Amino acid sequence: MNRNVFIDGKAGTTGLQIYDRLQARPDITLLTLSEEERKNPEARRKMLNACDIAFLCLPDDASREAVSMLENPDVVVLDTSTAHRTLDGWAYGFPELGADDREKLRTGRRIAVPGCHASGFIALVKPLVDAGVVSRDALLVCHSLTGYSGGGKKMIAEYEDAGRSPLLKAPRQYGLTQQHKHLKEMVKISGLQSAPAFCPIVADFYSGMEVTVPLFRQTVSGSIEDIRRIYAERYTGPVVTYRADSSEGGFLSAAACSRKDSMEITVEGNEERILLVARYDNLGKGASGAAVECMNIAMGIDPTTGLTL
Secondary structure (H helix, E strand, O other), X not given: OOEEEEEEOOOOHHXXXXXXXXXXXXXXXXXXXXXXXXXXXXXXXXXXXXXXXXXXXXXHHHHHHHHHHOOOOOOEXXXXXXXXXXXXXXXXXXXXXXHXXXXXXXXXXXEEOOOHHHHHHHHHHHHHHHHOOEOOOOOOEEEEEEEHHHHHHHHHHHHHOOOOOHHHHOOEEOOOOOOOOOHHHHHHHHOOOOOOEEEEEEEOOOOOEEEEEEEEHHHEOXXXXXXXXXXXXXXXXXXXXXXXXXXXXXXOOOOOOOOOOOEEEEEEEOOOEEEEEEEEOOOHHHHHHHHHHHHHHHHOOOOOOOOOO
16 A cells, blocks of 8 residues: 655755655655745645655654644654653654554554664663663663764764864764753653663764663673573564674674664673673664654554665
């Protein structure tokens, strides 16, 4: 069955990535607005209510405005902004977390696509909280290294400018006030009671992501092998997969999954100090690839359709 799909915010990085993944699919008809129309509220309203599936690739306030325009109850909405990720009535778009999560995506009409940093943290922490290996009141740390494309068009232009500042050639930590917009979903969806101390870092490579959650032995109920077993049972692919050994000669590259829509989970360290690691593409499983996977599930087709794994 052919579906009409409208991407509200197609001009942004996430919107363009979704468009690229869908434009050649025979089961999708992409509805578009002209440059003049895409900023016209009435034109957007008509398109949002005329489509079968709407992707919102907009800032938070604009996404809320788009949702308020919807009058057609049959439209499936996939919001890539932060606006609806922790709200009741919205399915959280990470189907690998469990059967209930997949079912909500299959039957729901409102789907919140996860944040890029949050995806790795939640994939690592939630299974351990569910299993009682990490307690809900645990105080955790999260390091997240990302390519500069996650910052959108402005940051991409800054990094790719031949006259760029020398400061951009070294990794840069941000989110210094510990008020990063992904923290709310990281807490709620993982099942924790407190936000982690979060250290996001942007570096001089286009795309790719590596999220690391270090654990001391005192934080864990169980062994490192228990953790590996939990991930091996939970993440069997094809999109999210546990790998027993992911290192490249003792190193882990944040660009290992660049240009892919998959995620790789691994556990390093020893019984005293354990490293939980998720690697994926900030534009793939961290954004547009995840959105398309959610759409596929809502359509009732193979979740990997149109994805690069």
